Amino acid sequence: MKFVSIIAAAIFLVSCVTSHNSSQVAAGTAQEQSARTPSATSDLTGTFLGEGLYSNRTTGLRRPAMRIYLDRVQGESNSYHAVLVEYDQLLNMGLPYIAAQKAPALNKVIGYLDKIATRISAYKLIPSQKSGTYQMHNLEVRNGQIVPVLAPSMHLILDPANKESNPLAGATISGNPEGPISFPSESDEQMGSLKNLVDVLNISQYKLAAVIYKKAHLGSSWRGNWNDLEGSYLSEYGRFTDGVLELYSVNGQKRHKFIKTNTTKAKYFTNPKSAAIEGEYLTTEPIPKMYILTSANKVKTASDKEMTGRIGVFLDVFDASAPEAGGHMVTELAHINPQDPEDFMMYYEHPQHLKNVGVEPKK
Numbered sequence: 001m002k003f004v005s006i007i008a009a010a011i012f013l014v015s016c017v018t019s020h021n022s023s024q025v026a027a028g029t030a031q032e033q034s035a036r037t038p039s040a041t042s043d044l045t046g047t048f049l050g051e052g053l054y055s056n057r058t059t060g061l062r063r064p065a066m067r068i069y070l071d072r073v074q075g076e077s078n079s080y081h082a083v084l085v086e087y088d089q090l091l092n093m094g095l096p097y098i099a100a101q102k103a104p105a106l107n108k109v110i111g112y113l114d115k116i117a118t119r120i121s122a123y124k125l126i127p128s129q130k131s132g133t134y135q136m137h138n139l140e141v142r143n144g145q146i147v148p149v150l151a152p153s154m155h156l157i158l159d160p161a162n163k164e165s166n167p168l169a170g171a172t173i174s175g176n177p178e179g180p181i182s183f184p185s186e187s188d189e190q191m192g193s194l195k196n197l198v199d200v201l202n203i204s205q206y207k208l209a210a211v212i213y214k215k216a217h218l219g220s221s222w223r224g225n226w227n228d229l230e231g232s233y234l235s236e237y238g239r240f241t242d243g244v245l246e247l248y249s250v251n252g253q254k255r256h257k258f259i260k261t262n263t264t265k266a267k268y269f270t271n272p273k274s275a276a277i278e279g280e281y282l283t284t285e286p287i288p289k290m291y292i293l294t295s296a297n298k299v300k301t302a303s304d305k306e307m308t309g310r311i312g313v314f315l316d317v318f319d320a321s322a323p324e325a326g327g328h329m330v331t332e333l334a335h336i337n338p339q340d341p342e343d344f345m346m347y348y349e350h351p352q353h354l355k356n357v358g359v360e361p362k363k
Contacts, residue, residue, distance in 0.1 A: 043167075045070055045071055045072050045080070046069075046070060047068070047069045047220045047222065048068050048070070049065065049067055049206065049209055049210060049213070050066040050068065050182055050183040051063060051064070051184065051204065052066050052181050053179045053181070054179040055178075055179045056177060056179050057179065061086075061089065061118075064087055065086075065087040065090065065205040066206075067317070068084050068085075068168075069084075069315070071222065079126050079127065080124070080125040080134070081123070081124055081139075081289075081290065082122065082123040082136070083120065083122055083123075083313050083315070084121050084341075085117050085119070085120050085315070085317065086117060087116065087317075088115050088116055090212065092115075096111055096113040096237070097113045097237060104240075112236035112239050112268070113238060114268070114270045116318075117334075117346070118342065120334050120341055121138065121336060121338075121341040122139040122146075122311050123136045123138055124136075124148040125137075126148070128155070132159075132160055133155055133156070134156040134158075135152035136152050137149055137150075137153070138153050140309075140338040140339075141292050141309050141310070141311060144294070145286045146287045146292060153175060154176055155173070155175050156171060157171060158170075158171045159172075166183075169183060169184070184206070216325060217322050217325040218322075219321070219325075220317055220319050221321075222289055223314040223315070223331055224288055229331060229349070230247045230249065231246070231354060231355045232246055232349075232354050232357035232358075233245040233350065234347065234348045234350060235264050235269045235347070236348065237351075239268065240350065240351070240357075242263070242268070242357075243259065243350065244258065244259050244269075244274070245257070245259065246355070253282060254285070254291075255280060255281065255282060256280065257279075258277045258280075258303065258307075259278065260276065260277065260278035271343065271344065271345045271346065273345065276303065276306075277303045277306060279295065279296070279297060279304075280295075281294060281296055281308075282295075289314070290311055290312070290313060291311070292308070292310070292311060292312065293310070294308060307335065310335040310345070311335070311336045312334070312336070313336065314332070315331065315334060316332065330348065330351050332346055
């Protein structure tokens with residue numbers, strides 16, 4: 001992950017972004033979409049930055065930055081599995097992250113980074129009878145499998161006039177009662193100029209995200225190579241001695257081990273429910289890059305009820321693995337509640353990719 005603090009964002013953007021026109025913003029967005037041009041079959045695989053236009057929302061950001069990750073379904077020519085992420089307020093993320101890197105003692109004062117998203121949900125996209133339109137079916141866990149629900153909850157509508165390399169340019173997701181999600185095209189995006197702190201604070205979340213990704217050379221990834229993802233995961237980014245989750249394998253069997261202690265309080269997690277989770281779980285991957293848990297113990301627990309219906313996904317929302325971005329790669333593991341996109345649990349990979357960190361007892 002890589003973030004820009006409020007002060008850093010102002011200085012960085014004012015000094016580096018004095019006049020970004022629409023083509024520059026689109027280029028920045030395209031760069032973090034895996035630098036891929038769609039084939040003649042209009043492959044949508046990739047990750048795309050968008051904007052929620054939630055005029056009917058009464059709480060939270062009404063125009064949050066959004067991101068969708070799309071992965072073609074194996075054995076199906078034009079269906080996709082998807083993860084949809086709503087970003088939290090971007091300017092709130094940088095300071096705790098930078099403190100964790102440069103001055104960890106400050107985290108005890110300003111807090112740790114534990115919120116980069118406000119909603120995460122998973123879907124299967126199935127082409128509808130109307131060309132360029134996909135039904136978005138929520139995914140759920142059923143009998144050890146991840147399956148789509150019968151009725152679609154939303155629709156992805158591609159722009160038939162799109163001539164850009166970005167296949168989602170001009171697309172819209174409709175059906176959300178709060179409002180649509182838009183994926184701006186190069187022709188309708190105007191950046192304007194950022195000359196002072198007021199400009200930075202007034203910029204939309206989408207435009208701010210586009211600038212951050214472009215200027216910091218960031219990507220965004222949906223990961224799925226388990227061998228690379230094993231190790232210790234933290235309750236909050238920067239709480240380096242708080243390894244509350246261990247991912248490992250035994251004889252080829254993937255496993256989760258949740259560590260519950262009196263040290264890690266509920267407020268130290270992205271979702272306070274995580275504080276009560278404990279025990280070992282067998283981990284299966286019914287869909288590539290999507291995981292579900294089954295208790296490794298015969299005796300059922302309250303943790304089982306909470307975890308076994310969730311869908312786990314590994315995201316590097318701010319992927320700084322490119323050399324020009326610093327070669328820094330930290331993955332977030334989100335366990336999604338299929339019934340409630342706000343009720344996801346998130347754990348943060350140890351920045352040094354350590355294993356068996358455990359939770360340091362109080363001194």
